[in-house]
Amino acid sequence: MGLFASRVAAICEEMGALLGRVALSPNIRDRKDYSCALFDRHGGLLGQATHIPVHLGSMAQAMTALAASRTWSDGDVLVLNDPFNGGTHLPDITLVAPVFADDELCGFSANRAHHADIGADAPGSMPVSTRLEEEGVLIPPSLLFRAGERQAATWRALPGGGARGAGGDFDAQLGACQLGVGRLRALVMEAGLAAFQARVDALNDYAERVARAALADIPAGEYTFSDVLDDDGAGTRAITIAVRIRAGEGGVEVDFDGTSAQVSGNLNCPLAVTAAAVVYVLRCLMPAQVPSCAGAFRAVRLVAPEGSVVNARAPAAVAAGNVETSTRIVDVVCGALAQALPGRIPAASQGSMNNLAMGRAGADGWDYYETLAGGHGAGPGWDGLSARHSHMTNTLNTPVEVLERHYPLRVRRYAQRQGSGGGGQWHGGDGLVREYEFLDDAQLSIISERRLHAPWGLAGGQPGQPGENRLDGEQLPGKTSRGVRRGQVLTVCTPGGGGYGPE
Structure with a gap:
């Protein structure tokens, strides 16, 4: 099973290498904001690259329904970004291509990449929004290619479609998808269709056995924790994320009853994003040899009240749910597990992706987006990583x-934020300081968390320092959108991680 799982994972890694090498935008080429995976004929996760957890977990949650949603033909390519129909938030565009061998559907090749321009009025397409329609162009699952023929109407409807510079990124995603199709088809043909399917079934059964054994280390019982978004x-x-974890012989149930109702702003999560965060934490408890396939999570049950911030109803605004709320979900699941598994769970990490979006509309406009690093939580026996x-x-x-070559920006400072990690027997990691000077007038959007509520320490450790956003020294809210002038300076100080154990 190990050899088969490794061959599948290697295909996904090769897909990612191609996508990153061919893409044109710094956001995809340099920041590596993309993910690749392969799925079986029913849409069950078969393997993935070591890319972005929120991309991969949410794709795995959504693919079963997408696989069953249509009759597939060889040469089809599906495109989508609809958060309530297989996507996460609008900037993440997903391509899915079926894999056929001997005229039989045997799997799917897919990738997801973050596009800085998805057609929102705000540059960077990460606005401080209250409606989904403000966040950009909504792409329901649509055929970009039908049996190998490009669908001109779908291509024209894509944000950019080449006209605003995104064409190269779409071509890179297409190339990665087709690479996955070819490599997986070759793997199937080498084994034979029946033998390949038998290996998929055996892989899932093996992953389930090993995963259940790992999750059985959680003592039977109920464990609760809650935290808040700023x-x-x-x-x-103070938007509450609450969790109750029930562990027993049947597996693990993760219940978000008690979480706040969905909000007017864009911190709402589609269920797939919540599932991605839960799966990520539980996967970290499993040994490395557990294959990343559907069978590994058969023992996990998710309960998330419909209409809550972790299972929002359409058409809720969701731009920040994918980046900020998903991170807080990790914190609360870890907080609950720390009670069950003392000595294995670290303190809270920075708890934000510190989203920055800048740019200017118009024919000579530009769009820039990135997330910023911060401090990791410390654990029993180790200090948290910094920046x-x-x-x-x-x-x-x-x-x-890259930033200064492509955009009218100058980075005046880029440094570790010394002393921002929480104290303790083991210290939390430090955040960073990044200072930007605007060389032209622009529009700025910031979506950040842990500016009011600090990342918590554990086992007597101290919390990390909250983050700060400043424009010319003036404090900014954690979430803001405003015009900026040439010569102004934005400073972002990211949170430190929590400490572990008393000093």
Whole structure:
């Protein structure tokens, strides 16, 4: 099983290498804001690359329904970004292609990439929004290619479709999808269709056995925890995320009853994003040899009240749910598990992706988006890492040289935020400081968390310092959108991680 799982994962890694190498935008090429995976004929996860947890977990949650939603033909390519129909938030565009061998459907190749321009009025397409329609162009599952023929109407409806510079990124995604199709078809043909399907079934059964054994380490019982999001940018503060984990012989149930109702702002999560965060945490409890396939999560049951911030109803605004709420879900699941597994769970990491979107509309306009790293939580026996992305994101910061070459921005400071990690026997990691000077007038949007409520320490450790956003030294809210002038300076100080154990 190990060899088969490794061959599938290697295909996904190769898909990612191609996508990152061919893409044109710094957001995809340099920040690596993309993910690749393969699925079986029923849409069950078969394997994935070591890319972005929120992308991969949400794709795995949605693919079963997408696979059953139509009659597929060889050469089809489906495109979508609808958060309530297989997507996460609008900037994440997904391509799905079926894999046929001997005229039989045997799997799917898919990838998801974040596009900085998805047609929102706000540059960077991450506005402080209150309606889904404000966040950009909604793409329901649509055929971009039908039996190998490009569908011109669908292509024209895509944001950019080449006209605003996104064509190269779409072509990179298409190339990665087709690479996955070819490699998986070859794997199927090598084994034979019946033998390949038998290996898929055996892989899932093996993953289930090993995963159940790992989850059985959680003592039987109920474990609760809650935390809050700072605010939704539309007037609602201290938004509660509550969880109750029930562990027993049947597996693990993760119940979000008691979580706040969906909000006016854009912190709402589609259920697939919530599932991605839960799966990520539980996967971290499993040994490395557990294959990343559908069978690994048969023992996990998710309960999320419909209409809550973790299972929002359409057409709720969701731009920040994918990036900020997903991260807080990780915190509360970890907080509950820390009671069940003392000595295995670290303190809270920075708890935000510190989303920055900048740009200017018009024929000579530009769009820039990135997330910023921060401090990791410390654990029993280790200090938290400093100035690193954590949990639901696995991207890079945009390199200074790339940023300054492509955009009218100057990075005046880029440094570790010394002393921002929480104290304790083991110290939380430090956040970072990144300072931007605007070389032209622009529009700025910030969506950030942990500005009011600090990342918590554990086992007597101290909390990390909350983050700060400042424009010319003036404090900014955690979520804001405003015009900026040439010469102004934005400073973002990201949160530190919580400490572990008393000093």
